[in-house]
Amino acid sequence: MTRAGLVAVLGRPNVGKSTLVNALTRAKVSITAPSPNTTRRAVRGVLTEGGIQMVFVDTPGLHRAQSTLGHRLNEAARHAVTDVDAVVAVIEAPQVLGPGDRTTLALLVRAAAGAPDLAPVVVVNKTDRAGRPTVVEQLVTASRVVEELAAAAGVPEVASRVEYFATAARTGAGVEALRDHLRAAMPESPYLFDADEVSDVESAEWVAELVREQVVRRAREELPHAVHCRVTELTERRARVEIVVERPSQRAIVLGRGGLNLRAIGTAARQQLPEGMYLELRVVVERDWQRRDDVLDRFGY
Numbered sequence: 001m002t003r004a005g006l007v008a009v010l011g012r013p014n015v016g017k018s019t020l021v022n023a024l025t026r027a028k029v030s031i032t033a034p035s036p037n038t039t040r041r042a043v044r045g046v047l048t049e050g051g052i053q054m055v056f057v058d059t060p061g062l063h064r065a066q067s068t069l070g071h072r073l074n075e076a077a078r079h080a081v082t083d084v085d086a087v088v089a090v091i092e093a094p095q096v097l098g099p100g101d102r103t104t105l106a107l108l109v110r111a112a113a114g115a116p117d118l119a120p121v122v123v124v125n126k127t128d129r130a131g132r133p134t135v136v137e138q139l140v141t142a143s144r145v146v147e148e149l150a151a152a153a154g155v156p157e158v159a160s161r162v163e164y165f166a167t168a169a170r171t172g173a174g175v176e177a178l179r180d181h182l183r184a185a186m187p188e189s190p191y192l193f194d195a196d197e198v199s200d201v202e203s204a205e206w207v208a209e210l211v212r213e214q215v216v217r218r219a220r221e222e223l224p225h226a227v228h229c230r231v232t233e234l235t236e237r238r239a240r241v242e243i244v245v246e247r248p249s250q251r252a253i254v255l256g257r258g259g260l261n262l263r264a265i266g267t268a269a270r271q272q273l274p275e276g277m278y279l280e281l282r283v284v285v286e287r288d289w290q291r292r293d294d295v296l297d298r299f300g301y
């Protein structure tokens with residue numbers, strides 16, 4: 001009998017959830033960037049090895065939503081913890097534990113309380129950016145907060161089920177130990193995905209995501225939030241992608257002087273596409289799309 005299960009990865013924006021899911025699956029299944037709210041839907045990354053399949057659910061960062069899009073992102077993350085076999089709450093070592101981290105740990109406790117077989121895990125990530133004492137302190141603080149939250153929720157016994165790991169997703173440190181622990185938590189089950197699948201992201205969506213990753217990595221402040229990418233044509237030889245922004249001034253930023261920024265975006269994205277594929281980019285303005293339910297529905301958020 002094979003074993004298979006779902007592992008939801010939660011945390012506030014920018015703690016390294018997507019980087020961690022990529023490291024755990026040993027593939028690039030989710031885009032990453034230094035700005036918050038990079039992940040916009042629950043992306044599933046699959047690892048099948050030795051008769052055991054793990055499906056990691058990367059989620060949008062939990063945050064104080066300021067737009068309709070933001071509310072939908074939080075909703076997607078909260079929804080991802082239902083019916084899973086393990087929940088990984090990610091916090092980061094170099095930052096003081098804040099309200100977003102508490103929300104994350106509270107969700108972990110709640111998910112574990114409702115499911116006695118669920119494996120609850122806390123990961124302190126970015127250990128490469130903090131000294132050993134800081135990492136240890138963060139682990140201790142997290143476990144104290146988990147105890148408080150579990151006691152307050154009337155389920156103090158849940159705290160003793162939580163396991164703690166420290167990782168540097170970017171370098172891979174600690175990832176193997178975490179993967180081994182999660183693998184052991186997978187129940188007997190048929191596979192949930194075909195054994196050779198690595199993610200649930202369709203090729204058209206992936207091309208759009210690779211473009212958005214490059215736009216966001218080159219942008220600052222509010223621009224990353226204002227960008228949506230969609231594929232308008234996709235064949236084996238060519239992809240056309242529209243970069244949607246909210247205002248003409250943002251269009252100018254994405255284009256850059258003489259279109260240089262857009263060209264750099266295209267070059268970097270194309271390097272990750274199949275050899276010889278032609279990529280055509282266009283920047284279009286759709287006013288205030290982040291706040292409009294009709295547009296969000298159309299964009300699939």
Ligand SMILES: Nc1nc2c(ncn2[C@@H]2O[C@H](COP(=O)(O)OP(=O)(O)OP(=O)(O)O)[C@@H](O)[C@H]2O)c(=O)[nH]1
Pocket residue numbers: 011012013014015016017018019020031032033034035036037038039040059060061062125126127128129167168169170171
């Ligand atoms: N130094 C260091 N940086 C990391 C590590 N893990 C992730 N990062 C960086 O942190 C930034 C955010 O990483 P993501 O994986 O996109 O974070 P996320 O939690 O998925 O963010 P959202 O999707 O916005 O919620 C990127 O610049 C990553 O390269 C790590 O272990 N060490």
Ligand SMILES: [Mg+2]
Pocket residue numbers: 017018019030031032038039058059060061
């Ligand atoms: Mg992410």
